[in-house]
Amino acid sequence: MRWRKAIALVLIAGLSASLAAGCGQAKREENVKVRVGEVTRSLFYAPEYAALSQGFFKEEGLDVELQTTFGGDKTMTALLSGGIDVALVGSETTIYVFQQGAEDPVINFAQLTQTDGTFLVARDKPAAFEWSQLKGKTFLGQRKGGMPQMAGEFALKKQGIDPQGDLKMIQNVDFANIPAAFASGTGDYVQLFEPQASVFEQEGKGEVVASFGVESGNLPYTVFMAKRSYIDKNKETIQKFTNALFKAQKWIAEQPPEAIADAVLPYFEDTERELVVSVIKRYKDQQSYAANPVIDEQEWNNLLDVMASAGELNERTPFGAIVDNSFAERAMRR
Known part of the structure; x- marks a missing residue:
């Protein structure tokens, strides 16, 4: 697959600090910045915006910088080129990269949505x-x-x-x-x-x-992913990121559409609240939002069936080759 050039990155420096006592003196620690590229701006991704607006990422010591990269090819190009650290996009993109024989494959580590949106x-x-x-x-x-x-x-x-x-x-x-x-x-x-x-x-x-x-049907439709090399060097960051996502997923499951709408409205300033409430309800009713970040193997196989039916699958990519559920499983055990 030919990946087109990534769009220009929006880099907004924002450092937040927390004070911790140590050896009788205050110690200043900076939050870890994580650059995230989402494939589009959609209420389909409500848990992501809730994790930001409700402070779940900050609770984990992360400064998440979000940009919209508009399209799977552009999002994957940004990830592969190092323009972003984590991508939110369809997991089929990781299969395309794997089929090309990438030495540094892209790994799916946390699921956000479980149906087509x-x-x-x-x-x-x-x-x-x-x-x-x-x-x-x-x-x-x-x-x-x-x-x-x-x-x-x-x-x-x-x-x-x-x-x-x-x-x-x-x-x-x-x-x-x-x-x-x-x-x-x-x-x-x-x-x-x-x-x-x-x-x-x-x-x-x-x-x-x-x-x-x-x-x-259910499938790992939209997933947070990163290059294997990034995950290997930043395991603690990936774990904190997944922890925050799971907090948001539980929050979404517990809240009515009206409360969720209020949490995500800052990301949809030109959309009327009543419309946002209606859309959130529609997605909740059809259970589009994943209840937890674990990527289910049966859903993965459904994804492969969908890709095979479309003629886009060279061979069935083994579940364990580009899926790492260890961070999601640890987040759920906390």
Whole structure:
């Protein structure tokens, strides 16, 4: 796979200190900076924003610097080039790197979401939706080889639809431009993440008619990952990062959508609170947020099935080759 150049990095220096007593004198310690690149900004990643807004990363002594890298290829390029330390992106990207024979493979160490996060949006609201209505229509899909597109095609096939034969499939629109393309008139149906899907409903530009997450089943959809070399040199940091994530996951599970919305709203300043509450509820109801950071082997095998169905898998990557659950398991034992 050809990785395109990474986007410019946003480096904001911010050092916080804590005082600890030692040998009768105050000792100043700096939080460890961790540069995180997320593949997109989405309410699908609510536990990540909760870990930031609720101070769970800081409690672990980490200064997490978050940037949005817009697309799996750009995110992985940033990670491989050292522009970021940790990536939040689909775990399929680690398989692509592994299939290339990387000497320093990318390791999945903590799961964030466990279903696909996209929804099928129709331009016109049907009286009653049936998947067969897509046949012969133009479908504005996600990037070929990316997890959203593969999960989407997997779901379509389950419904008896040949994505390439029964639809006019459009896959050449850049990830960040898909909503604008649909809004301008391209496609009868589009595959969108939240909150964009609900925004289109609110603006009368489309109607959510189905969930690809429900149709494609559980899989390690979005995962925190890092290069093996980084993990080997920063095991304590990775452990603290995973500890903070698990705190956030438990917090998300315990809180109502309204409280979660208030926690993540600073990351979605242009989105109305009522819409955020609705989206969070939608994701919680379909159990998209992983309950803990452990990457399940059965879900991993489902991921491989999805990739194989899309023709993107050279061979089935062994679970233990690029998955390290040791940090997640320790976080859960605390």
